[in-house]
Structure formats: structure tokens, C-alpha cells
Amino acid sequence: MVLGFSRTVAQETWVDQPVMPSVAAFSADSFFAREQVMRHDVMMLASDRMEGRLTGSVQDSLSALYIGLRFLENGLTPLSADYAHALPGRTQTDYWLDYSFKARWGEQVRSRNVAGVVKGTDSALSGRFVVVGAHFDHLGWGDKVETSMRKGVRQIHNGADDNASGVAAMLELMRYYSRFPLQKSLIFVAFSGEETGLCGSTAFLDGFPFALSSIDAMFNLDMIGGLQGDKFRITGVGTSREARAMVEEASRHTDLEVLVSPDGHGPSDHASFYARQIPVFFFCTPPTPRYHTPDDDPATLCYRGMARITGLAGNLLKQVGDAGPLHFTSAGEPQRPAKGMGKFEVTLGLMPDINNTAVKGLTAMIVVEGKAAYKAGLRSGDVILRLAGKKISTIEQYMDVLAGLKKGEKVKIKAVRKSDGKKAVYVAEV
Secondary structure, eight states: OOTTOOHHHHTOOOTTSOOOOOOOOOOSSSOOOOHHHHHHHHHHHTSGGGTTOBTTSHHHHHHHHHHHHHHHHTTOEEOSTTGGGOOOOSSGGGGEEEEEEEOTTSOEEEEEEEEEEEOOSOTTTTTSEEEEEEEOOBOTTSSSSTTOSSTTOOOOOOOIIIIIHHHHHHHHHHHHHHHSOOSSEEEEEEESOSTTTSHHHHHHHHTOSSOGGGEEEEEEEOOOSOOOTTEEEEEOTTSBTTHHHHHHHHHTTOSSEEEEEOOOOOSSTHHHHHTTTOOEEEEOOOOOTTTTSTTOOGGGSOHHHHHHHHHHHHHHHHHHHTSOOOOBOOOOSOSSOOTTOOOOSOOOSEEEOTTOOOSSSEEEEEEOTTSHHHHHTOOTTOEEEEETTEEOOSHHHHHHHHHTOOTTOEEEEEEEOTTTSOEEEEEEEO
16 A cells, blocks of 8 residues: 555545546647546546545545546656656556655645656657646645635535646646657646645655756646636746747637736746746636635536637647757746735745745745845745744734835844755845
8 A cells, every 4th residue: 555545545446436528539730628528537536525635635545546547548657767768657656756744734744746757759858858737636624724715614625626627637738748749758747735835846846856957847737717708828938038939839729818927936836846947837717706615616617718728738838848948037026916915015025835834934935036035045945933023933924024114124034944954044125
């Protein structure tokens, strides 16, 4: 057994679930997404049976088995240092990348990402990677992860939009490009632990078996089930020199009106990659009133819109996967404040961990190069303990102190460095 879950779970056969629909085969000419197949994946992952896919739960394991089975069916190679010479996986769990972390609710949580590789076809480019990711975890019953919008209600949060929709898109891209590989190697990965503070994507990068500089770009598909109308925004075009031209080319193959944003920041897994200077593309529709509530069910999604967005992502993936290496550029500060954060007179130039996963203090998820905190010496991943003499253990405390600062003021930041675990005091001029 892996991670101690029961044999019953490991031998799950899914015989009482809907049968995958029969659909037209893919064409080699151009990518298109099959709405019926993605609807099926959403129904599987966001059913009541999955109980909201809380990281570390039995249903977390069931979800990982389902995704691993899809990788197995399509002949992906497990991610390892020897992937280029390895054979496709033999079991669902061959694609599991285990990790553990201490959750805010006090438990030591054991989970895994699910990752598989489609090897590149070009000998000069196959050692370059494009990561296509989506998180599969959600809030469970809403009583452990603190971000449920229905406080005090214990009810299954199915997370159809957030983020069975993104996993369904990732799987559809995987099905196509496993049949029609690109010149670069593609890593398809389903992250757990996103809702608990980007734990899965952080663990993925910490354990990546090659130099992070070999990752040319990361595609993040998170909440794509809420398309309204014909406009859709791709975020991250400011994170590489080549991104804007590639998006413009991909836009020629869609009926969507494609808007762009330079941001590489954001409260989702692409932020972990951007923090390590990896170009990103973020696909997300705006949150609906069902966001982080028990009402986020499969029947509420716009599946036609999902297919259109996935088609756009597939065409952009081809642009990136058949091009030369991308060159990272800094997108500067976020254009929009993190969710729940207002505007302040001053800024430290950092994005705190909105899920507040540090056992003590508040993690600076991204520290923007060249801004006040960065100039003072703070770096992404450092944990803030005190700010301006005030103890910081919640994002609300951080916001309260920030709101009281004046432009030009010098402020002390006491933090634990991610690099060596030691405490340090920095002085930032805001």
C-alpha cells in the first residue's frame, strides 16, 4: 500500500460510476477539446462520493488513483531522473509523487501529486519541459480548510469549478498530446494541497529531478467552468519575452476574444513557479457566487465554455512546445490585490500566503524583485514573524499593520529565512 490507505481504496474499480462517453477520435491537424469527455471527468471528481477531495483524505487518494489511471491508459512515463529511458507506468501509483506537510488544523498530512511525461520528439529540445498543471484538491466538508464561504456549515464542498474543471482540461490536453507529441517534453501534473497553501506545487518544485531552468513554462488551469460571453483573459504574458506573440498566434485559432494580463502572481499553483523565475500562463474564469461553497456542483458549469478555453490552451501549448526556450521576465507587482486584500497607501512588494499555512508567522509567498521587502533582504518563502514591532500570525494582522504605515517610513521585518531556517531582521523603506 502507498501512504497507508486501505486495500479497498487501492483496488477501486469505479464499476458503479458513469461510463466514459463514446466520442470522435482526435485529429492530428489541430487540437480540439471534447466537451462530453471533460464533463465525465468533472462528474467523477466532483461527485458526492469524493467528499470534496480534502488533501490527505481517503478521497484524496481516490482522486489520485483516477488521475493515475488516465495517465496509465495513455502511456505516460512516470516523472523521474531516468524518464527519457523509462517505460510507461505499470500501475496508477507509478505516477504518484509523495510528500507531507503540517496542516494548519494540526495534523501531519500525507498526500501526493500525480505526474506523467510525454517525451519530446526533438533530440535538441526533448530535455526542455513544459508543465501543464491543475490542482485536484478542494475543501472537503468545509470544516478544516478555513476558506469556505459558508462558515460553520459542515457540508460537502464538491469543487466542480474549483478545480475539477481544470483537471478535466489538463486530462484532455494529455490525451491529445500523448498521441501527437511536441518537440519539447510535456509534464502533466495534478497537484494536491493547493487549497492548503500551494503545498503540492511547492513540493513538486522542491523535488524536481532536473534543473528548474529546464522548465520553459508552466500552464496552470484553475477554475475554467464559469465562462460568460466570449471574452477570456490569459494571465502571465509578462513573464517571458516570447509570451505575447505566442498568445496572439494561438488566438487566431479560437472564436474567443482573448485578453491578456502580464501578472505572474496569484493565489494558485502558477505562483510557485513564477516565484522561481519560470514563465507561466494562467487560465481562470472569474469566481462565481458558488466559489468555495457547497453549491459548486457539476451541473452548474459551462461545459461549452470549458471546451473553448481548453482549445485555446491546447493551441498555445503547441506554440510553446514546438518553439525554442522561453526567456523569463519579471511582471512586476500584481495588477490586482490578492483576494480579500484592499488597497493601501504603501506596499512592501510581496504577496502573503492567503491560506496562511505557516505554523508560526505568515509566509511571504512571493517577494517582488526590486521592491521594498526584496531590497531589504526578504525572499520568497520567508516567514514573517513581526512587522513594525507587531506580531504577525494571520493575514488580517499583516493587513492591519500595513494599513497603518506611511510612505517613506522605515519598518523592521523579523522573519525566518526559507534558505537556512534562521531568524533575521530586515529594515524596509516603504
